[in-house]
Amino acid sequence: MALTQLAGMEVDLVRKRMRSLRLTVYAAGRVRVSAPLHTPLAAVEEFVRARRSWIEKHQQQFAARTPAPQLLYEAGETHFYQGKVYTLALHAADRPRVELHPEARELHLYLPAEATAEQRAALLTAWYRQQLRALVPQLLAKWETVVGRQAAAWGIRQMRTRWGTCNIGARRIWLNLELIKRPLPCLEYVVVHELNHLHERLHNARFWGLMDGFMPDWRVYKAELNHVHLTPGAPPDAD
Known part of the structure; x- marks a missing residue:
């Protein structure tokens, strides 16, 4: 360009x-x-x-910002889930699955011994998506009442430069899959932010004033997300 x-x-x-x-x-x-x-x-x-x-x-x-580390999906590597750090453990198994062990702070991946790093990454990503998909409906039910706007549809995407987006005409919001790795209040902030766009399209004084009313602590969660690289070399946009 x-x-x-x-x-x-x-x-x-x-x-x-x-x-x-x-x-x-x-x-x-x-x-x-x-x-x-x-x-x-x-x-x-x-x-x-x-x-x-x-x-x-x-x-x-x-x-x-410090660049995000390159993930290899090897045993002993650290990964995030809902704002907490977990150590990756690998197990040979015919039936691929992921198990969370909160007390030990471990994520256990079960898959064939010959599985590649890409296959291990795909398994964990699918699990992350499943967890986020289970969370979103209850968060929308909670915050749509507070915001006074309802999304007609929602979805999850792996986005390189956005935590969320809102198609105002279609009343459809998209959430970044990476949000499942951040603390729950950060996910809630993005949900409220995108719903708020159904009141106000622009990031102007009215938009942020509404955010103050809906979620008074939104600046804390926005600041936390602003320190995260979504992918190596690609921090979220400031818009």
């Missing part, structure tokens, strides 16, 4: 059918601006200039 010089910085400028300007800071500090088709370039540049300090703050935060 071609870069455009705006307000003294390189920006990915994308024009599309939309009603307002949108700014995103990606991993490695890349800046992207999405703009309505006929917005004058001067107006886009002023938009970027007015948010220069915000952009630089998030670029600095991303640069300070």
